[in-house]
Amino acid sequence: MSGAGKVFITLFSGINVGGNRIVKMAELRSFFEDLGFADVATYVQSGNAVFRAKKGDAAALTKQIEAAFEKKWGFHSRIMVRDLGWFEQLVSENPYPEAAADHTKLHAYVLEREPTADEAARLAEKCTGPESFEIKGDVLYLHAPNGLGKSVFAGLIPRTLKVPGTARNWRSVLALLEMAGQAGGK
Secondary structure (H helix, E strand, O other): OOOOOEEEEEEEHHHOOOOOOOHHHHHHHHHHHHHEEEEEEEEEOEEEEEEEEEEOOOHHHHHHHHHHHHHHHHHOOOEEEEEHHHHHHHOOOOOHHHHHOOOEEEEEEEEEOOOHHHHHHHHHHOOOOEEEEEEEEOOEEOOOOOOHHHHHHHHHHHHHOOEEEEEEEEHHHHHHHHHHHHOOOO
């Protein structure tokens, strides 16, 4: 079911984590198709979807998908919708190319909005371990040399920054970009 339209990537926050808020990916694909989107594909269980939309921008699609999702599954999931060009920029602007080979050490946080200078400064004060981060627009890149699971700082990001977002390891970022690129070439 290929057609015209723009390619988007959707990142869900807080589904299929720790056995809670379970959403099967086959059901998620059907959900997107029922909303009228084409070339729908999902990646792993954490709520990543690529699709093509004939109309709408990322902000309008976010509202539409969040509302329909909550109606269908009965709980709210914060959703980040971004277009293919935005995702290409996220990858090309990676400030830690040396860390990209080990997906456990590099993560991208897709944020609802660009943090203010004060919010970023507050977060920088908390970064006292081996980690480093850089914010570019509405993306926070985190290099965690010991892995995200061992990073105390990673746990501080959401409540210190206070900008809603969702993180993906670098393998997921690259896989989603590849999927979106394939959808874009149809």
